[in-house]
Amino acid sequence: MKDLRSLFCIVAVVFGLSVGTFGWDDSGHKLTAYIAWQRLSPEARERVLKVLLTAPEDSTIGSYYMPYGSQEVDARKRDYFMFMATWADVVRDRAFPVRYRKYHHSNWHYDDVFWTIKDGKIEVLPEPEEGGLALTKLDEYVKVINSSATDAEKAVAIAWVMHIVGDIHQPLHTSARVTDREPKGDQGGNLFLLTPEGTPRDKQENLHWFWDSIVVRNKANTGNDCDIEFLEPLAKAFMKKYPFEKIRDRLAVSNPDAWAKESLSLAQNSVFSVDLKRFEMPSKDYKKKGLKIAEERLTLAGYRMGEILNRAFHASTPSTTSPN
Numbered sequence: 001m002k003d004l005r006s007l008f009c010i011v012a013v014v015f016g017l018s019v020g021t022f023g024w025d026d027s028g029h030k031l032t033a034y035i036a037w038q039r040l041s042p043e044a045r046e047r048v049l050k051v052l053l054t055a056p057e058d059s060t061i062g063s064y065y066m067p068y069g070s071q072e073v074d075a076r077k078r079d080y081f082m083f084m085a086t087w088a089d090v091v092r093d094r095a096f097p098v099r100y101r102k103y104h105h106s107n108w109h110y111d112d113v114f115w116t117i118k119d120g121k122i123e124v125l126p127e128p129e130e131g132g133l134a135l136t137k138l139d140e141y142v143k144v145i146n147s148s149a150t151d152a153e154k155a156v157a158i159a160w161v162m163h164i165v166g167d168i169h170q171p172l173h174t175s176a177r178v179t180d181r182e183p184k185g186d187q188g189g190n191l192f193l194l195t196p197e198g199t200p201r202d203k204q205e206n207l208h209w210f211w212d213s214i215v216v217r218n219k220a221n222t223g224n225d226c227d228i229e230f231l232e233p234l235a236k237a238f239m240k241k242y243p244f245e246k247i248r249d250r251l252a253v254s255n256p257d258a259w260a261k262e263s264l265s266l267a268q269n270s271v272f273s274v275d276l277k278r279f280e281m282p283s284k285d286y287k288k289k290g291l292k293i294a295e296e297r298l299t300l301a302g303y304r305m306g307e308i309l310n311r312a313f314h315a316s317t318p319s320t321t322s323p324n
């Protein structure tokens with residue numbers, strides 16, 4: 001049965017590679033979901049799982065659950081839940097055009113405030129029409145999971161909630177910095193290159209990528225470990241560093257706008273710190289500070305995700321399974 005377990009690891013890796021990084025990378029989202037899972041009551045876990053498995057077939061949400069294998073059933077459920085935090089990126093895969101057209105929405109992954117520095121001060125600029133919708137969609141989907149919607153509708157909503165909560169904790173998912181070089185905004189640091197000017201496109205590295213993958217690059221999965229073997233010690237270390245009891249007063253569970261504001265402030269003050277230079281890889285000191293910020297953001301995101309799902313599914317009235 002070990003083969004089945006390996007197969008699942010390989011499947012996870014293949015999906016991870018094929019979707020690229022858009023928001024915390026694959027591992028960032030899974031770390032956040034692992035932390036949320038630790039916070040879920042047994043009842044909420046069962047309800048969330050049951051709801052996810054009733055997802056519309058064309059979403060493929062239910063198809064990732066392995067009903068058997070060598071792993072303990074609880075571990076299988078946890079790993080499936082962790083994978084679900086990446087579903088919104090998985091659906092970017094154009095090899096599945098029906099799913100892509102119906103479920104992929106690139107501007108649901110961020111909610112960027114346009115800003116610039118004028119006379120040494122941060123100035124917020126008017127938002128263009130085609131801005132990010134992460135906060136709007138998060139609000140809508142949190143309402144869905146707390147409503148009497150069908151379980152199938154709630155399944156898609158859970159997957160989006162899990163993903164968006166993670167994304168808006170990445171500081172650059174809330175920021176569009178405007179400069180002379182980037183008069184229409186820097187696309188969350190995607191246009192801010194860290195590789196020398198003139199580097200061929202396929203070798204360029206940018207600030208958005210740097211932040212998306214900061215945790216994993218610091219502790220690369222060099223072995224052939226399953227995701228969980230690599231991620232679990234990391235998540236446990238984060239939770240030890242930032243215990244729930246110590247930061248529960250900061251959770252503001254019903255106020256995702258406040259989470260996005262925290263992210264924006266970090267983007268303005270810490271991501272674009274004075275020592276960050278265009279066309280240069282960030283210094284050791286910058287990386288160290290960045291890693292600390294990322295660890296705290298991923299942990300907060302996990303606790304917040306856990307609270308949202310506990311509130312909705314712990315002792316909740318079972319919703320209808322089909323539309324009336």
Ligand SMILES: [Zn+2]
Binds near residue numbers: 088163
């Ligand atoms: Zn995303």
